[in-house]
Amino acid sequence: MEILEAFDLTGSLRGAAALAGCDHKTVAHYVALRDAGQAPGETAPRAMLLDEYAGKIEELVDRSEGKIRADVVHEKLVAMGFGGSERTTRRAVARARKRWWSGHRRVFRPWCPEPGLWLQFDWGDGPKINGRKTLLFCAWLAWSRFRVVVPVWDRTLPTLLGCLDATLRAIGGAPTYALTDNEKTVTVEHIARVPVRHPDVVAAGRYYGMTIRTCVPADPQSKGGAEATVRIAKADLVPTSANLLPDYGSFAELESACAVFCTEVNAREHRATGRIPVEELAHERQRLHSLPAQPVTVAFGQTRRVGWDATISVDGARYSVPHQHVDERVWVRWAGDELVVTIIEPAGAREIARHPRGQRGRPSIIDAHYPPDHPGRRAVPGDRTPRAANPAEEAFLAIGDGAKAWLVEAAATGASRVRSKMAEAVTFAKLHGSAAVDQALGTAALAGRFADRDLASILAHQQAGPTGPATRASETHSLQPGTAGWAGFGSTSSTTSSGGDHS
Numbered sequence: 001m002e003i004l005e006a007f008d009l010t011g012s013l014r015g016a017a018a019l020a021g022c023d024h025k026t027v028a029h030y031v032a033l034r035d036a037g038q039a040p041g042e043t044a045p046r047a048m049l050l051d052e053y054a055g056k057i058e059e060l061v062d063r064s065e066g067k068i069r070a071d072v073v074h075e076k077l078v079a080m081g082f083g084g085s086e087r088t089t090r091r092a093v094a095r096a097r098k099r100w101w102s103g104h105r106r107v108f109r110p111w112c113p114e115p116g117l118w119l120q121f122d123w124g125d126g127p128k129i130n131g132r133k134t135l136l137f138c139a140w141l142a143w144s145r146f147r148v149v150v151p152v153w154d155r156t157l158p159t160l161l162g163c164l165d166a167t168l169r170a171i172g173g174a175p176t177y178a179l180t181d182n183e184k185t186v187t188v189e190h191i192a193r194v195p196v197r198h199p200d201v202v203a204a205g206r207y208y209g210m211t212i213r214t215c216v217p218a219d220p221q222s223k224g225g226a227e228a229t230v231r232i233a234k235a236d237l238v239p240t241s242a243n244l245l246p247d248y249g250s251f252a253e254l255e256s257a258c259a260v261f262c263t264e265v266n267a268r269e270h271r272a273t274g275r276i277p278v279e280e281l282a283h284e285r286q287r288l289h290s291l292p293a294q295p296v297t298v299a300f301g302q303t304r305r306v307g308w309d310a311t312i313s314v315d316g317a318r319y320s321v322p323h324q325h326v327d328e329r330v331w332v333r334w335a336g337d338e339l340v341v342t343i344i345e346p347a348g349a350r351e352i353a354r355h356p357r358g359q360r361g362r363p364s365i366i367d368a369h370y371p372p373d374h375p376g377r378r379a380v381p382g383d384r385t386p387r388a389a390n391p392a393e394e395a396f397l398a399i400g401d402g403a404k405a406w407l408v409e410a411a412a413t414g415a416s417r418v419r420s421k422m423a424e425a426v427t428f429a430k431l432h433g434s435a436a437v438d439q440a441l442g443t444a445a446l447a448g449r450f451a452d453r454d455l456a457s458i459l460a461h462q463q464a465g466p467t468g469p470a471t472r473a474s475e476t477h478s479l480q481p482g483t484a485g486w487a488g489f490g491s492t493s494s495t496t497s498s499g500g501d502h503s
Contacts (some may be wrong), residue, residue, distance in 0.1 A: 003030050006041075049084045050092050053077050055091075061096045066104065066186070085455070116287025119175045119210075121167070123155055123183075124230035127238045130247050135238065136161040138229045143278035145270045146171060149233045149258045151251070151336070157185045158301040158333050161204050165295040171281060173288025174208045182214045200298055207296045209289045236261050251336035300342045301333025310369055316340060317358035320369040325352065396422040399434050402442030406450075415450035417425035425455060432459060 006016035007027055017024040030040050052058075058103040060068050060076065064095070072083075074089040079187075119141055126134035136158075137150040148167045152159050168174050180186055187195040195214050205212040239245035248254045266278045273280070273396055304312040310323040314332050321330060321341055331342045341353035353446055386404045388394035396403055401427065428438040440458040444450065449458070 003027050004034060005194065007031055013092070013387075027085065048088070049082065050077075050088055053080065053082055054092070055094050056080070061100050062094065064098045066097050068093075101234075102392070107310070107442060115143040115284040118142035118169070118177050118303035119171075119177070119231070120179045122181055122230050124234050125238070126151055126234075127248055129254060134254060135253070136230070136233050137167075138233050139163075139167045139282065140229045140477075141171060141277075141284060144277050144284045145273060145275075146277040146281040146284075147229055147233075147262060147265055148352055149237070149262055150260050151254045153251075153334060155185065157198070157200055158298060161186050161200075161296055161298050162300075162333065164204070164208075168208060168210075168291055171288070172285045174210045174291055177213050177286055178205065178211045186212060187214050202369075204296045204298055207292065218476055225443045232265070233258075235263065236265075240308075255336065256337065260436065269438050283284040294344075295345065297331070300344075301340075302331070303329050304332050305329055311363065312341070316360040318363040319353070319358060319366045321353045322369045323371060340409060372391070392419070392423065392426075395426045397440060399425060399429050399441065400438030402438040402445065406441040409445040409448065410450045413448065413450060417452070421450070421452070421455065432463075436462060 003016060003020045003026065005023060007013070008021040010016050010019065013024040013027045013031075016027045020027065033040055056077065057073060060073055070090040070093040071086065073093050074086045076342075077089060113270070121137065121139035124136040124138055126136045128134065128226060135152050135155055137152055137155075138147070139149075141148045148170050150163045150166055152163060160242060164178070182190070182195060184198075186198055186201050188198050189196050197212065201212050235243065237245075237254075239247055248257070249462075266281075267276060269276055302314075304314065306312055306321055306325050306328050308326055310326055311318045311320050312330065312332065313319075319339055328343065331344065333342075335341055335354075335355075337357050339353075339355045339357065340351060341355075342351050353366070353369070355364045355366075375415070386393075386397055386407050388397050396407070407418070407422070411420075415421075425437055425441060428440075436459065440455055440462060443458050444454055449455075
């Protein structure tokens with residue numbers, strides 16, 4: 001530009017050269033380029049060996065939609081007679097691909113979400129607990145960036161709906177749309193690239209007033225938010241050498257860690273928005289739909305009929321439920337490593353039992369689920385509680401607990417004339433009172449006295465009371481003459497003599 005300015009000032013090639021400090025031929029060169037309408041630094045293209053193959057390169061790039069490699073193009077050109085280097089081909093292919101993509105590149109429009117409109121969720125691999133793999137259900141509101149992470153054992157449909165219900169109640173409402181990936185629990189199949197929704201998912205979305213949508217495959221605009229949430233949750237919750245987290249000893253520890261993670265990320269400023277998600281949720285909650293009082297029924301898992309033994313069968317193992325629900329239908333689902341049993345009542349859902357994971361052939365029984373007098377709650381199998389079957393038995397058992405204990409012990413020892421002794425006790429109860437006879441019967445049961453005159457003797461002793469101080473044998477006197485006779489027991493001589501006497 002200094003050369004051209006000097007020429008315009010002087011109008012002489014040599015004068016401009018003297019001012020610009022260059023040769024007058026250089027001034028003449030740049031003046032000729034300007035007069036021809038070319039840029040000063042632009043040079044005329046030279047003929048190249050690849051010029052006659054330029055059309056073929058454009059054809060190959062267009063047919064492959066810009067994906068063909070330069071080495072493949074070079075091989076084809078060599079077969080056609082090209083004698084240049086592969087470097088020349090690579091440069092030509094790069095220029096051709098750049099021109100092709102400039103007219104075919106996908107243009108993205110930034111997604112500007114509205115408050116209360118979009119919820120996104122996806123799944124991620126969680127840490128292993130006692131060698132068993134877990135999953136992380138990760139959801140976030142697209143506008144406020146509020147995140148919810150729920151750990152689970154599986155990604156079945158009941159678990160998915162349970163996680164959705166927990167997420168909606170954590171954010172305090174339901175958005176208009178829920179966006180997720182094309183998994184089998186949401187999308188049954190694709191027909192002409194159109195996703196066919198799972199009917200239960202559609203019903204659950206309708207129950208909450210929310211439409212379930214799925215992402216377009218390989219579409220960063222619709223998948224990016226949920227996948228970023230999964231990536232961050234895994235980085236902060238799954239033990240790795242990068243975060244130095246210890247392994248989790250139980251599922252409860254993982255649940256606690258997820259709750260702490262959600263509290264931390266929702267309370268700090270978001271990098272993209274510059275706002276705190278939990279504060280923005282308060283504004284977005286005004287645009288969310290109200291939730292039903294009870295979760296969708298499918299979220300409670302599978303149904304089971306309670307048998308007459310007050311148990312249900314799940315995965316081959318049996319679990320007890322309160323006996324009041326015999327022959328009723330209950331809902332069962334896994335919450336971590338526990339089985340949760342729920343019933344649906346007019347007033348809403350209510351949890352009635354919770355069991356740790358059982359094993360086939362080993363029922364999980366809780367005694368509180370059965371009535372106090374149920375035979376299964378007794379310490380000794382086969383034990384029975386006396387129940388009157390006629391007026392005579394009813395009169396005897398009405399005496400008290402001592403009478404019941406006497407009957408049980410007398411029957412166990414095979415005592416004779418039990419019914420006549422029961423009638424005798426009823427007569428004594430009328431004469432001496434039920435309290436005294438009940439005490440005597442209890443004493444007889446403890447002492448094992450079931451003879452004909454034992455009850456009368458015990459009653460007489462109770463009425464007379466002790467006649468003197470109790471007599472106890474001292475350690476200095478004993479009726480045992482000694483142990484010398486037992487000294488040779490088992491020896492050869494004693495055995496021989498004993499055998500001789502016997503013979």
